Amino acid sequence: MSSTKPIHSRLQDIFTAMPGYDPHAVSVEQAQDIIGQFIQPLHITEQLPLRQSLGRVLAEDIVSAMNVPAHDNSAMDGFAFRGDDLPAIQDKQLRIVGTALAGRAYPGQTARDECIRITTGAVMPADCDTVIPQELVVASSDTHITIPAGKLRAGDNRRLTGEDLAAGKTVIRKGKILQPADLGLLASLGIAEASVQRRLRVAFFSTGDELRSLGEPLDEGCVYDSNRYTLYGMLTRLGCEAIDMGVVKDNPDALEAALCQACENADAIITSGGVSVGAADYTKEIMSKLGQVAFWSVAMRPGRPLAFGQIASNNKSAFLFGLPGNPVAVMVSFYFFARKALYQLMGAEAPSLPLIPATTVETIRKRPGRTEFQRGILTNTDNGELRVSVTGSQGSGILRSMSEANCIIVLRHDQNTVLSGEKVQVLLFDGLL
Structure with a gap:
């Protein structure tokens, strides 16, 4: 995950190219730009059965090895015939010489003024290029049909070979989050497994002596921790593996231990609280000790105290988002800063925020x-x-x-x-x- 270039040098290059950079008060746009330039996608893949790939990030381009459909086929239930038999002025009668069914092609040839009864999806008979739907036939019997003048054009109601997918064509590009239609598309190519990015691991915890977890008694001056539940929900919606590390007390040793543990087990870390100017807020200090902080204050409301950087522990590194402690600020800062960064980290095309x-x-x-x-x-x-x-x-x-x-x-x-x-x-x- 880490670059061969040191963290500090990479960040310094970004800061140098950014006029007016001030880590104490960056604008929203500057903060988003710094994060976007600094985040580097993970490249850890796994092979999964198709059904388990839903919602995962595709790790490699999918190139079609075959044409879909493999043959010209009928788009309608009706009758297949030669396009040059279409009547220009008055209705015309054609003789029925056979039947083509889906999965059972008509083996013979067709001559002028002849047609083949055909069902949707059936391979187009030799020499036929047009299908008239059953409901447009003027008259029919067991042996003949009458087709109207001026109702069709040559080639109508025929699906062409490779019309959906052409052999050799890239049909899904890497970085796409696989949706239900994508699974069907891969199945239509006979692909039973997909190479996807390993699910992103994000550790998160809240800081503060006043916080209590659900089920604990609520002492005077204390509040239940809601941020971990909103963070869990937002991370789960993104398809991340959410690692809940609970509540960490306002103690520098406890915070450093929690950050090191998170760094060694996750790709990214999200904390809530502990990045303001209070005497007991140690996150910035510990971040600087363990790695590099890009900024810690953004000109925005809510969410001004917001830290971003990268830390390392035991030769493992993780990107760190130090979010504010107020519940609304946590959600706003997550959606406008962490969300896109996490998509970028997992190698995905981030859905836009229109x-x-x-x-x-x-x-x-x-x-x-x-x-x-x-x-x-x-x-x-x-x-x-x-x-x-x-x-x-x-x-x-x-x-x-x-x-x-x-x-x-x-x-x-x-x-x-x-x-x-x-x-x-x-x-x-x-x-x-």
């Missing part, structure tokens, strides 16, 4: 100099206009707002207060959460 325009129904206050992510509710009016409103209080600790919302309103770095009736960009949760 932003769509919507009209605000209220004034949204904002000051320039940071990107803001507000939870919103998007509705579609009777005339098809998309309108969005905020969910209420936008505090980064109000997880309920993420549950109630169906989108995130993205307010750009240099954007000012948005007035009611103005356009904003929103990211839909549908298919994401």
Whole structure:
């Protein structure tokens, strides 16, 4: 996973080429750019049976070794005949000389003014290039049919050899996350196994003396840890192997031990909490001791305290995302920073996060100099206009707002207060959460 070039040198090259770089206050765009340049895909593959490959990242191009379909065949139940027998002016009668069924081809030849009864998928008889559907036949008997003038063109209702897949053609490129249709496509080529990337291993834990796991008594001043459950859900949705390391106390020795253990067992690490300026927040200090920190503060709301880098322990390395402790900030920073990076690490084509325009129904206050992510509710009016409103209080600790919302309103770095009736960009949760 590691490059032959030292971590520090690789990061320094990125920083040098980035005007105005300040690790204490990078913009959202700078942070995304640094992560995108620094992450290097894993190349650890495994061979899996086709059904077990669903949702996995394809590790090599799939090249078709055969034509699909292997022969010209009929797209309809009907009658196959020569295209030059099509009548131009008046209806024409053809004589039925045989039958072609799917899986049982007609072995003979066809002459002028002759046709073959044919079913969908049956191999086209020799000399035939056109099929008339049963329902378009003007008249029929056991021995003859009458075809109408001007209803068909030569070649209609015929599937060509290799029309779906041509021999020698790349049909699925590596990096694609295999979907149900892809499994069917591979099966149509007779492929029973696929080479896929090994499932990405991501260790995660929360930090804080005030956190309690579910089932533990809740002492005064303590809260139940919700971040590990949202992180588990988001990592599972990405197809990662999620390694839950529980809650780590605000103790530098305990944090260092947890990071080393995670580094030695995972490809990436996600922590929540411990990256702010509090006296008991040690993550940045330990990250710098074990590796290299690229940044630790992003000009955004929520989620300003956000660290990214790479650490090493016992000759193993892992990328590290130090997320904030507030629940909403964890989810926002995961989706706008960690998500794409993890796809990149697993060698996958990251599904885009499409932003769509919507009209605000209220004034949204904002000051320039940071990107803001507000939870919103998007509705579609009777005339098809998309309108969005905020969910209420936008505090980064109000997880309920993420549950109630169906989108995130993205307010750009240099954007000012948005007035009611103005356009904003929103990211839909549908298919994401």
